[in-house]
Amino acid sequence: MNILVVGGGGREHAICWKLSNEADVKKIYCAPGNAGISEIAECVNITDSGIDSLIKFAKEKNIDLTIVGPEVPLVAGIVDEFEKENLKIFGPNKECAQLEGSKAFSKDFMVRHNLPTAKYREYTNLDEAIAEIDEFGYPVVIKADGLAAGKGVVIPKNREDAIATLKEMMVDRKFGHAGDKIVVEEFLRGIETSILAFVDNDTIVPMVSAKDHKKVFEGETGLNTGGMGTFSPSEIYTDELAKEIQEKILDKTLQGFKKDNLDYKGILFIGLMITEDGPKVLEYNVRFGDPETQSVLFRLDTDLNKIISAILENNLKNIDIKYSKEEAICVMLTSGGYPEAYEKGKVIRGLENLDSDIVVFHSGTKFSGNDIVTNGGRVVGITAKGVSVKEAANKVYKNIEKINFEGMHYRKDIWK
Structure with missing residues (x-):
């Protein structure tokens, strides 16, 4: 092929x-x-x-x-x-990609098909949004409806900040046309996790679980990023929780596709909050997550091209998808200043000195002459497998010590 x-x-x-x-x-x-x-x-x-x-x-x-x-x-x-x-x-x-392309479309889908999710309303009028904002309590979740490069979700802690956020999105057009419509949701408390799934018209098959660390600093502090690292499997993803998610979320999502005549074939990423009342859907993405994919595909034993061919032929149910029993971790090395302003073009040294069982997934790099240089906020993901996540993490962190570029930053607690 x-x-x-x-x-x-x-x-x-x-x-x-x-x-x-x-x-x-x-x-x-x-x-x-x-x-x-x-x-x-x-x-x-x-x-x-x-x-x-x-x-x-x-x-x-x-x-x-x-x-x-x-x-x-x-x-x-x-x-x-x-x-x-x-x-x-x-x-x-x-049509199916609207599940990620429009927050209002996806929330409407969830509610119509009785999927557990946060209460919400959508607005196109600023005054109306301000008049009703207190009804959700604080903190409150405010989302630009359209794509905003992962930055269109803001969680104000009080009324003053909420109104300022609404004005930024709806008047100042901070996220351009993505803010033509906004979605306001109640804030859910719990443990955030996610699941990737293969989907065709008749079948939805979850992949092995992964945990993503979004905050830029250790101990889940600092600003949200696109992801500072992941490991697989997630420690909270028990067999009992997997069964509940399959019944209450995955199966209902597939039924919803059928009822709405959505010809969904591909990857579905479901962001979840595990609350006291059980798992609730935060969002749908219509593609592999990043950097969850780096940990999950690292464990996939079955040929990806065979799974994809089966999905396109609507034959996913007949594929036996297998994963390595070893656990995996991917730690992101990022540019200094990320997720805010950062410089590019920093020479990356030491990649050629890593142990043979380490795999480096490049996120933001390019060549400058014979040198590999930084070309993004997230630069490379250092990845390994082991009997446990802790063992894999020890390998990764030992090898990170061999790598350097100006301003290099990473979290030292991704395995937790």
Whole structure:
């Protein structure tokens, strides 16, 4: 198979890495890719939003399968456009991608299909939102309806901050058109976790669990980031909880797809809050999570291309998906200042000195001459397996000591 992976971050590197170890895969292209991906795939200078150029490339190179990593092209309808040209592509279509592309669409879906979630209302009028904001209590969750690069969710602690947030989104257009409509929700208390699932029209199969650490500093302090690291399995994801999530959330979600005639085929990422009243859905994402994917695919034994082919043929129920019993961890090294302002172009040293059982997933890197340099907030994810997460973490942290770049930052407690 000739495969094209769309995207250029750590998630896409993990997808390419997994495919590169599979016998049926002949050639991997990645658009646009990054410095690390270029070691296992041919990087193509096309952005992930350049749908017409990607279609042209897929035809020229006789691509057998295109796998879409990021949410932006999915929400823009890349799957629909590829399918019009009879090109095989993996990911949900434009209608289904609204589950991530519109917070109001996904909340309406949850409520209509009786999925446990936070109470909410949607607003397009600032005065109306201000008049009713106190009804949710504090802290309160305010979300821009559209895509905002993971930054469109704010949790004000009081009325003053809530009103300021509403004005930023609805008047100042902090998130552009994503704030044309906003969703206000009650704040849920509990332990946050998530689950990735493979989905076709008849079947939803959860992957092994993973825990993501979002806060920039140890002890879950500081600003939210795209993820400072993950490990798999999550320590809270017991068999009992998995059964409850399957019945109350996964099965109901699949039933909802059928009732709404949503032709969902792809990956579904479900953000969850485990509350005193049981698990509740925070959000849907319509693609692999990042950096959860780095830990989960690292443990996947079954060929990813075979699972994807089964989904596209609506045959997921007949695939036996297996994972390594070993546990995995991925620790992100980030640029100084991230998730706020940070500098790029810092030379990364020491990657060639790591132990043979360490895998480095590149998130924000590029080549500058012969040097690999930083090119994003999250730079690389240092990944390993072990009998336990703690054993894997010891390997990772020992090897991180061999790596350096100016301003390098990472959390030392990802395994907890």
